Amino acid sequence: MSKHLITIDQLTSKEIKHLLELTKKIKNNKGLYKDLLTARTLGLVFQKPSNRTRVSFEVGIAQLGGNCIYLGPDEINLGVRESTSDVAKTLSRYLDGVVARVFNHADVLELAKHASIPIINGLSDAYHPCQALTDIFSIKERFNKLDGLTLAYIGDGNNVCHSLLLAACKAGMNISVATPQGYEPDFNVIEKARADCEKNDVHISISNSPQEAVRGAHVIYADVWVSMGDEAETDKRLKDFDQFQINDELLKDADKDYIFMHCLPAHRGQEVTEEIIDGKHSIVFDQAENRLHTQKAILISLYS
Ligand code: CP
Numbered sequence: 001m002s003k004h005l006i007t008i009d010q011l012t013s014k015e016i017k018h019l020l021e022l023t024k025k026i027k028n029n030k031g032l033y034k035d036l037l038t039a040r041t042l043g044l045v046f047q048k049p050s051n052r053t054r055v056s057f058e059v060g061i062a063q064l065g066g067n068c069i070y071l072g073p074d075e076i077n078l079g080v081r082e083s084t085s086d087v088a089k090t091l092s093r094y095l096d097g098v099v100a101r102v103f104n105h106a107d108v109l110e111l112a113k114h115a116s117i118p119i120i121n122g123l124s125d126a127y128h129p130c131q132a133l134t135d136i137f138s139i140k141e142r143f144n145k146l147d148g149l150t151l152a153y154i155g156d157g158n159n160v161c162h163s164l165l166l167a168a169c170k171a172g173m174n175i176s177v178a179t180p181q182g183y184e185p186d187f188n189v190i191e192k193a194r195a196d197c198e199k200n201d202v203h204i205s206i207s208n209s210p211q212e213a214v215r216g217a218h219v220i221y222a223d224v225w226v227s228m229g230d231e232a233e234t235d236k237r238l239k240d241f242d243q244f245q246i247n248d249e250l251l252k253d254a255d256k257d258y259i260f261m262h263c264l265p266a267h268r269g270q271e272v273t274e275e276i277i278d279g280k281h282s283i284v285f286d287q288a289e290n291r292l293h294t295q296k297a298i299l300i301s302l303y304s
């Protein structure tokens with residue numbers, strides 16, 4: 001694996017397979033690599049709130065013997081109090097790595113460009129690689145395979161969707177995305193994912209029809225309709241996404257053994273009904289737990 005983890009695009013299918021295997025080992029034996037990060041300190045530079053990413057990284061780093069410093073929006077004030085390159089160079093003199101959660105993807109790229117320590121993308125407006133790797137692990141854990149499965153992503157074609165598109169195609173599963181018009185995934189991401197589809201003999205579909213996307217799907221995936229940073233568009237988005245709610249009616253043509261996934265946080269009654277997210281097909285809290293194990297595997301790959 002290269003020095004940083006910024007997008008799924010930088011990982012090969014083989015590296016993803018290795019991370020999935022390592023995650024399984026770590027999950028089965030929490031004490032593995034318990035001294036890996038001894039005397040090392042990682043910084044969490046977060047411009048946005050977080051539950052899962054912050055807590056799972058802090059716990060994972062502690063389980064690997066390391067320390068953490070949380071640097072929220074008021075501490076570093078990335079690019080405002082001082083330039084992002086100066087932040088990267090300064091933090092490289094104190095820390096052994098940074099998990100960065102930023103608004104603008106260019107900021108995480110800028111950190112990586114100027115840092116001499118590993119930078120991990122903990123979500124940007126364009127990508128959420130730690131989430132997507134966790135999601136693929138969670139699917140494989142549930143079905144014991146990826147081959148022949150289809151993930152249907154219903155909602156906004158943004159960060160989570162982009163990373164899922166890249167991860168699914170590299171890991172060898174089909175993906176169908178349905179978004180409202182105007183919220184389609186970025187063209188360049190689709191093109192990159194398509195290149196891997198051909199190599200791995202899997203299928204991608206992008207449409208504006210949730211009914212079409214969920215037909216026969218084994219994994220149904222939702223994200224919020226209003227992502228962090230999009231709050232000013234809330235009223236418009238609630239209207240635009242109105243027909244994209246995941247509910248019993250929509251899922252009548254999904255595979256009968258489908259699983260429901262959501263990166264969380266969730267808004268019951270908007271992108272998904274309470275019946276579905278709290279129902280028997282939902283694996284959202286296994287998925288949330290798996291952030292911890294997957295990120296430990298990422299740290300092990302970056303630091304061993
Ligand atoms: N899924 C996820 O990244 O959750 P947080 O925003 O709570 O970190």
Ligand code: NVA
Nearest residue numbers: 160223227228263264
């Ligand atoms: N798309 C969401 C994901 C949250 C984990 C957001 O960016 O807010």
